[in-house]
Amino acid sequence: MSVAYVPSETLANALGANEVAAALAARGHEVVRTGSRGLAWTEPMIEMDDVAYGPVTNVDELEAVRLGPVDALPGLAQQQRLIFDRCGGRDPFRYDASALQEWLERPAADILAEVEASGLRGRGGAGFPAHIKWRTVRDTPADKKYIVVNADEGDSGTFADRLIMEGDPFRLIEGMLIAGRATGADAGVVYLRSEYPLAARTFEKAVAVAERMGLLQDFAIELFIGAGAYICGEETSLLESLEGKRGEVRAKPPVPAVAGLFGRPTLVHNVITLCAVPAILSMGGAAYAALGVGASTGTMTFQLAGNVRRGGLFELPFGLTVRELIDDWGGGTLSGRPIGAAQVGGPLGAYLKGAELDAPLTYEALARLGAGVGHGGVVVFDDQVDFIEQARYAFAFCAHESCGKCTPCRIGAVRGRELVETLRASEQPAAELAIIGDLCDVMEQASLCQMGGMTPIPVRSALSLPHGTQT
Amino acid sequence: MPSDAPQAVRDICERCVGRIGAPISALREVAATLGAIEQAHMETVADVFNLSVAEVRGIVSFYSDLRTEPAGRRHIRLCQAEACQAVGARELTAAAQEKLGIALGETAADGSVSLEAVYCLGLCASGPSAMVDGRPLARATIKALFA
Ligand SMILES: Cc1cc2nc3c(=O)[nH]c(=O)nc-3n(C[C@H](O)[C@H](O)[C@H](O)COP(=O)(O)O)c2cc1C
């Protein structure tokens, strides 16, 4: 009987993948649990003899949900999967280390040159060129250096870190080991949010396999589970948290690459940034840089969510427009109503509307709109969206998550929420909007980190206020 | 050292010693296994990790997982973040509040149930999302929440 490949991934499991796996086993199939292909609307999606079926609710009626050959699946086949190439359809714990071993034999200078040539920029939010941080860590003398992986993934509309850690944890281990080799760090710590228990178990299991394979003799990997704080995704807050303290942000400089974890040079990267490195070494930095547009090189793991028919993860070169992602890949809104807005880049990202939706998803084009790519999340709203409520939420979220260290963020968010709450009934909305604009100026210019500094982005874009000077 | 601090707390702490971010991991585990962190537990954590009790209280008050009040026997967490808002999280939350007669963030007086906000479970392509007694729920409906 055919082998059945069934995802063991949080969303697929929430939609019944465990029950599907049990039912297939009961009918005599050998069941292999896998990562997810990331096509959320097909979950639970199973694969047998290279044919995909989904969403599977009844294993005795698979033909009714036959999707077709896996390598020609609509929504999957045209992707350019460099990071997610091994995710789904295979046992994530069966690992062939030969490519990794070759990469690790390359001189550090070589690896750094490839990363520089690739133009890789941080996928966690700020989009900072990776190679500059790598060189800083490498060139800063110290008795100990760290690779810190930011898997806090707090942005609404994002799940790429989770999908790769649940579906191909070795990809992250590869990225960490290569980064260690290139920077001279011999220890890596993964900061994972507590909302992702399956990712934690999968990653720990992979680390144990890697240890048994002898891959971790010169590099120690430790997993830390967060305790529920959005702000701990901010890199300095994250480092404080790893040191066992309240996650209050640090003033920069010094940047973590010079003085990070326990004061040592620390390379902090998002999961996906590090997971792009194996592809860069295997295809060459220049070939990677040939993908995408301008200084937005390579592929981005776009995550489409919210009010959309076909949400999920789409790994594509930078450059398609927001509307193309929503309409061509996502099939438009779930409600069938016109798009009202798309919030790009998480809770600190802009609400794009109307003609703005025709902007290409690149760092540069979005910056011109006062927006950003962030971690690649695109949240769709239909035309029923209440923009005043979204602006209120942006301030309320900041008030809830602020670490409290700086005044513009701690107090500004509360005052902002109050102002928006009275806006609807206000007799002088123009005057009140002007005050909100002023408050946004102060938060942008005087906050210690981008929690307070970027909360004005969703606020201004939701309320159609002119964007600030800092963005 | 207070004598009423359960040995379990000290055991948890000692297992965490030497690990990165150890006091937080210990406190998270105390909250998860004992249901809530009490004053005596904080004193033990302070003692093992050589911190002041004030420092430990500061940590506890910062992180939402480090709860000082136990959750209800049924623990419902509803995602309040944007992607879920876009597919009816506000309406689902209102319906759940009405059904239970408690507001988000509250526990029923008899301890039977608590309703809590969570900000993204990473199931954003199939919202609204919820977590019921640790089990993730996608495309949640009021019916599924109470199934
Ligand atoms: C409030 C706030 C939350 C953040 N959350 C995350 C997060 O969850 N994951 C992440 O990778 N970066 C997050 N960042 C960005 C990090 O500070 C940092 O720029 C990033 O981890 C660097 O990695 P990269 O170079 O790979 O992007 C956040 C930033 C801010 C201001």
Ligand code: FES
């Ligand atoms: S926004 Fe609700 S699960 Fe992500």
